[in-house]
Amino acid sequence: MEGIIIKGIGGLYYVSTKEEIVKCKARGLFRKENIKPLVGDNVLIELNDIDDMGYIMEIKERENELIRPPVANVNQSIIVFALKDPEPNLWLLDRFLLLSEKENLKAVIVFNKTDLISEEKLQAVYDVYKSTGYRIIKTSAIEDKGIDELKEVLKNRISVFAGPSGVGKSSLLNSIEPHLELKIGDISDKTKRGKHTTRSSSLLTLSFGGFVVDTPGFSSLDLNFIDENELEEFFPEIYESGIDCRFNDCKHNKEPGCNVKIELEEGNISRGRYENYLSFLEEIKNSRRY
Structure with a gap:
């Protein structure tokens, strides 16, 4: 069989x-x-x-094989970050997106707990990623917001749910499939960090078709597997703008004639995303020295 x-x-x-x-x-x-x-x-x-x-x-x-979590044949990654409790760490979000790009996974960004912040703050976070080309879904398990859109994305696919602890991955999955009855982690008042509730990778069957991988929350992502010359490929908006740079090997840092920096000044690329790119570039360079 x-x-x-x-x-x-x-x-x-x-x-x-x-x-x-x-x-x-x-x-x-x-x-x-x-x-x-x-x-x-x-x-x-x-x-x-x-x-x-x-x-x-x-x-x-x-088709593919992920190391963290150890799972095969995933079609897409659903990267979940809360907008509050815990506060969103966009530097970490960009690392998750980078891993998805490296593994050739279609990435979908889910900004959860929209009920906890104002529309202005939500728009400010949304604006950081609007030029990336990633699909962005705004959700609230409490208000049942964005659940139908998330179901549409998950249907007939194998999706890995990723993101830090406490951002609401299990709550969203329970809203999508109440019969799963996943245990919900608390948010520690002292540390504002989620308590791990998921202990091992498994495929959860969706009644409308497809599977999701519910995984332990991640806290870091090693970038040693990435070469500094390919880093820009994992930032879609930087890679696209870099095609028009003066030099083919432009790192978009201190080189003259850099189109990425022009797009940055014109507001077409998020400064936060660009600064995270430079941070990762420096991290990779430093790791190669040892």
């Missing part, structure tokens, strides 16, 4: 087929070849009547 791995715990894998969810073990051959099945893998399984267990016989070729 064909199926997809929706959960893996302690060497056991739960495979969703058209008929049922089957508890499976992986063939020893995979261990010998140092291949580990991942959540999201499309697999072929055989049932064993003796122990009433399924066995993964084949793992089909992966």
Whole structure:
């Protein structure tokens, strides 16, 4: 039978087929070849009547493979940031977007908890990303705002939910699919940081089609895997503007004839996004020195 791995715990894998969810073990051959099945893998399984267990016989070729979280065949990333409680860290948001670009994932930005801030503040954050080309969805689980739009984006896709703890990922998923009954994390009054509630990656089945990966909240993202010469490719608006720079290898920092800086002064590129780009560029350069 064909199926997809929706959960893996302690060497056991739960495979969703058209008929049922089957508890499976992986063939020893995979261990010998140092291949580990991942959540999201499309697999072929055989049932064993003796122990009433399924066995993964084949793992089909992966479209992609993420390291954090460890999951395969994801179509898109839903990057969730709260507008308050906790305050949005746009420097961290840009790191999530950078990872999505690196993994060739379609990224969707979700600004959650819109009920906690004014329309003016919401617009100010929105303006930072309006020139990036990313789809932006404004949501509030309390007011049921943006839920239908989010459902439309998730339908018939495998999506990874990413973002810091406490931004409301589980609340949004519960609004989308109430039967999931995911545990909601509190926001610590002392630290204003979310308490982790999700402990492992798993695929959550959506009744209207598709899966989502609910993951532990991230706090950092290492940029060692990125070369400084390709960094601009992960900032769509900077890359597009950089085509018209005087020099082909322009880093958009101190070079003359830089079109990115012209677009920046004209307000077509967010200064915050540009400063984060320079921050990441410096970080990558420094990491190469050691």
